[in-house]
Amino acid sequence: MRRQKTVKKFAYALALIVALFAATVHAQASETQQSERPTGEMMGNTCAACHGTHGRLGSAAFVPLAGMAAEEFVRAMRAFRDGSRPSTLMHSVAVGFSDEEYQAMAEFFAAQRIEE
Amino acid sequence: MQRRDFLKALGAGAMLASGLSIKSVFASATPHVVIVGGGVGGATAAKYLKLADPNIRVTVIEKNPVYIRPYGSSEVLNDHIGMTELEVRYDRLRDRYGIEFLFDTVIGVDPLARTVRTAGGVQLNYDRMIVSPGIQLLYDRIEGYSASVAESRIPSAWIPGHQTRLLRDQLHAMRPGGTFVIVAPPNPYRCPPGPYERGALMAEWFKVHNPTAKVIILDSKDNFVPGPSMLLGWNRLYGYNVPERFREGMPTEGEWPMKAHEEPGMLEWVAGRDGGRVLSVDPAALSVETEAGRFQADVLNIVPPMVAGRVAFDLDLVDGTGYCPIDRRTHESTRHPGIHVIGDACVADAMPKSGFSANTQAKVAARAVVDLLAGRDTQVPLWENTCYALAGTEYGLYVADIFRLVDGRITRTEGPRFLPLDASRAQIRIGALYQQNWMRTFTEDCFA
Numbered sequence: 001m002r003r004q005k006t007v008k009k010f011a012y013a014l015a016l017i018v019a020l021f022a023a024t025v026h027a028q029a030s031e032t033q034q035s036e037r038p039t040g041e042m043m044g045n046t047c048a049a050c051h052g053t054h055g056r057l058g059s060a061a062f063v064p065l066a067g068m069a070a071e072e073f074v075r076a077m078r079a080f081r082d083g084s085r086p087s088t089l090m091h092s093v094a095v096g097f098s099d100e101e102y103q104a105m106a107e108f109f110a111a112q113r114i115e116e
Numbered sequence: 117m118q119r120r121d122f123l124k125a126l127g128a129g130a131m132l133a134s135g136l137s138i139k140s141v142f143a144s145a146t147p148h149v150v151i152v153g154g155g156v157g158g159a160t161a162a163k164y165l166k167l168a169d170p171n172i173r174v175t176v177i178e179k180n181p182v183y184i185r186p187y188g189s190s191e192v193l194n195d196h197i198g199m200t201e202l203e204v205r206y207d208r209l210r211d212r213y214g215i216e217f218l219f220d221t222v223i224g225v226d227p228l229a230r231t232v233r234t235a236g237g238v239q240l241n242y243d244r245m246i247v248s249p250g251i252q253l254l255y256d257r258i259e260g261y262s263a264s265v266a267e268s269r270i271p272s273a274w275i276p277g278h279q280t281r282l283l284r285d286q287l288h289a290m291r292p293g294g295t296f297v298i299v300a301p302p303n304p305y306r307c308p309p310g311p312y313e314r315g316a317l318m319a320e321w322f323k324v325h326n327p328t329a330k331v332i333i334l335d336s337k338d339n340f341v342p343g344p345s346m347l348l349g350w351n352r353l354y355g356y357n358v359p360e361r362f363r364e365g366m367p368t369e370g371e372w373p374m375k376a377h378e379e380p381g382m383l384e385w386v387a388g389r390d391g392g393r394v395l396s397v398d399p400a401a402l403s404v405e406t407e408a409g410r411f412q413a414d415v416l417n418i419v420p421p422m423v424a425g426r427v428a429f430d431l432d433l434v435d436g437t438g439y440c441p442i443d444r445r446t447h448e449s450t451r452h453p454g455i456h457v458i459g460d461a462c463v464a465d466a467m468p469k470s471g472f473s474a475n476t477q478a479k480v481a482a483r484a485v486v487d488l489l490a491g492r493d494t495q496v497p498l499w500e501n502t503c504y505a506l507a508g509t510e511y512g513l514y515v516a517d518i519f520r521l522v523d524g525r526i527t528r529t530e531g532p533r534f535l536p537l538d539a540s541r542a543q544i545r546i547g548a549l550y551q552q553n554w555m556r557t558f559t560e561d562c563f564a
Contacts, residue, residue, distance in 0.1 A: 038498040038520075045164070045479045046500035046518070048561045049472055050554055053167070061553040088535070088547045089502060089516040095531035096500075096518030 040108030043101060055109045056116065066112035073106035074099070146173050147489045150232055150242040152222050152427060154178030156187075156471040157248030157459030159209060160478035160562045161485075166213040168486045175216040177234060181206070183563070186307070187471040188555050189276040190314040193284045194321040196509060202276055208564040225431050227452040244485045246447075247433060247440075248459040248474065249425030251275070251306050257421045258299075260397035269399050270416045274306065286415045287318060293328035294414030297404060299394050300335040301419040304439075306460050306469045308341040309505035309515070311419055312385075316346070319354045319383045320508045332413075333385045334406055336393040341468065342505055342515045345535045347385075348374055349507025349544075355381020365537045372541055394418075424461035431455070439463045444526050446484035446494050447477060456481045464499075465526040467519055473501045475562055497521055504551035512547025 044055065047065060051057060055065030065073065079085035080094035087094075097105070149165055151158045154176045162174045183204040191197045209215045220234040225245070233239045253272055255263045266272050271279035271286070287296060296318055300311040315333045322329040331354075340346075348366055350356035355377040358366065366374040386392035391408025397418065398404075404411045423438030433440040433449050440457040442449055444465070447456040458481045459474035467473045480497040487494045499519040507513055518529040535547060 036496050038496040042480075042483065042495055042498050046476050046498060048479075049475055049500075049502065049558045050550070052557060053163075053561050057557065060557050061549055062557060086543070088512070088539075088543055088550055089514045092514075092516035092532050092534075093500070093502075093518065096529040 037101060037104065040104035040106075043097065044105045044108040047105075054112045056112065056114065064114070065109040067114040068106075068109050070103070070106035070110040073109055074102045077102045077105075146171055147243040148173040148175065148241060149244050149246065149485055149489075150240055151176045151246045151248065152232070152431075153248035153250065153425070153459075154180075154183060154206065154217070155248060155250050155459065155474070156185075156562050157250075157474035157478045158246065159183070159206070160475045161246045161248065161458060161482045162215045163209055163213055163562070164479050164482035165486060166215060168482060170214070172486065172489070173216070174213075175218055175240060176206075176209075177218045177220055177222055177232070178206075179219065179221055181217075181219045184276045185471075185559065186274070186276050187558070189273070189280055190310065190317055192276070192280050193273075193287055193314065194317045194509075195284075195288075196317075199276075199281055202280075204559060204563050206563070212564070222427055222430070225452075225455070227431075227454060230454055242454075243489060244454055244456065246456045246458060246478075246481055246485065247428060247431065247449075247461070248457075248478070249427040249461045251422040251460045251469070252425050253419075254421045254423060258394060258397055258418065260399055261418055261420060265397075265399045266418070270397065270402070270418055272419050273417060274310075274419050274422075283415070283417055287321075288325075290326060290329065290414050292326055293330075294326070295330045295332060295412065296322075296415045297411055297413035297417070298331070298333045299404065299416075299418040299420075300333055300337065300340070302336050302421055304469055305419070305422055307503070308468050308470070309346065309503050309513070311335075312340055312346050313505045313507070314417070315383060315385075316350060316354070316507045316511075317509070319350075319381075322382060323354070329382060331383045332411060333383075334392045334394055334404060334411065335386060336388045338387045338389050341503065342513050342534045344537060345513050346505065346507055348537055349511050349513060350381075350383050350385075351375060351377075353508050353511060354383040355379065356383045356385070357381075359387075367538050370538075428457065428461045433457055433461075435463075437463060444521055444524060445497055446488070447481035448484070456485060466517075466528040467499060467526050468501055468503065468515075470501055470503050471558065471562075472503065473499065475558070476500050499526065502554075504547070504554050506548060506551060508548075510545055510548045512544060512549070512551045514547060514551075 050062045051065045057064035077094050080087050080090040151162050162176050165174050184202045206217050220236040223235050225232045230242050255261050271283040273279040273283040298315050315331045319331045344362045347358045347362050351358050351374050393407045395405045402413045402416050424434050428434050435441050440462045442457050442462050447458050449455045458477040460469040476499040484494045502516045505513045513535050515533050519526050
């Protein structure tokens with residue numbers, strides 16, 4: 001019994017060390033690895049200055065993004081990027097993101113209610 | 117009082133007080149975040165903290181009960197808006213999100229005990245602090261210029277208020293055919309397109325109200341944002357002749373070509389290479405001595421060099437650059453842990469000092485604070501900046517950038533940044549419409 005307990009304790013301690021090590025490595029990796037992607041919310045929040053907090057907009061010249069179908073968002077961003085959809089500054093914004101990032105933002109906005 | 121004494125003086129009192137209520141970010145049921153400064157950065161941070169977790173107690177300490185927004189404030193000068201339209205109230209942040217406001221001045225922080233004291237005698241404990249102090253203007257850096265000269269005779273009108281009103285009144289009373297001289301600041305400064313937009317908006321106003329007036333922008337720099345797209349706007353609207361070195365890519369035919377004007381127009385920009393650097397000012401004569409000689413003004417507007425707002429110095433957050441060094445991933449000060457610095461006052465590498473930057477920095481910092489309070493890993497940050505600018509009330513320009521963390525620095529993602537030089541008239545007009553709408557949507561994202 002005692003031996004088993006000791007083994008168990010040892011196993012726990014080892015697991016903890018491994019976990020801590022992994023956490024450290026993870027933390028270091030997230031400092032340096034630029035392929036790690038910001039969340040849809042982190043990226044989507046940068047749209048809010050024009051398109052409203054969480055994409056919610058009462059009435060304005062800008063398009064509300066809250067509740068927009070994800071495919072529509074992605075299609076629009078691709079069209080802004082390749083220039084097939086004319087824009088003022090959305091081309092400059094769209095070229096700054098990858099397709100995967102469009103998708104993450106699209107899912108963030110699709111999940112937002114149109115009104116608070 | 118010296119900065120160190122200032123911190124120490126507070127420290128002694130704070131130690132006693134904090135002994136009674138030991139705060140732990142992990143043990144605390146409702147962590148308390150104190151925000152110093154209720155401008156764009158501070159207000160946005162407060163709101164996004166509450167959006168992320170309504171259980172966090174958020175207190176904003178701000179001097180003025182009514183905020184006067186600097187973005188768009190040059191539009192007071194041409195009477196496009198009135199001073200009262202710059203006013204922003206905090207009611208909605210308080211009522212909708214339960215954010216607490218303390219209209220008071222911070223006189224000291226103890227970063228170890230995590231306490232802050234105000235001039236009004238209030239002491240608060242905090243788990244994390246976000247400081248968004250904006251800028252202060254260094255009037256005395258220009259020989260002959262001072263805060264009192266700025267308040268009475270040569271306004272800077274860069275932090276809106278009395279000086280904005282003074283400059284507006286001077287411009288409207290300027291003699292027919294008079295000269296309005298703007299002295300643009302050296303980098304880095306708040307609102308990069310600002311001095312050039314201001315010159316353009318006044319040239320447009322003079323065309324109607326004082327058609328023989330002149331606008332001269334004196335500069336120590338050789339370029340500015342949004343650069344060629346603004347120069348092209350000046351060419352089209354005010355007869356400005358674009359220097360050879362900026363002409364590449366400008367349309368020479370089509371619906372709205374760049375022209376070579378035989379008579380120079382009413383707007384002139386004297387770059388650093390052409391001697392535009394200001395050496396001294398004579399307030400009595402309203403003249404400016406530059407490397408290119410003396411310029412006589414009828415109305416003189418000087419935007420002096422600037423550094424982080426005073427409270428950033430008081431709290432010992434500033435380094436030799438005059439701004440606050442931070443860990444870019446979280447905006448946490450590298451000088452005092454537990455204090456995050458956002459907005460114009462922080463060192464943000466490639467990001468300009470703008471309201472939009474402060475707004476996205478606030479969101480990054482708020483997210484980091486929430487995660488740190490919860491003991492979670494912080495997220496990969498992402499920032500954006502868009503500066504809309506006007507070359508005329510119906511001539512909209514912009515610079516737009518996405519920023520990412522690369523090797524510990526905030527780095528601009530490569531790509532086209534400006535209004536294309538071959539943009540159509542319609543696009544240009546829509547840009548101006550967007551600029552006006554942005555004033556409202558942006559203010560709502562920050563303050564409502």
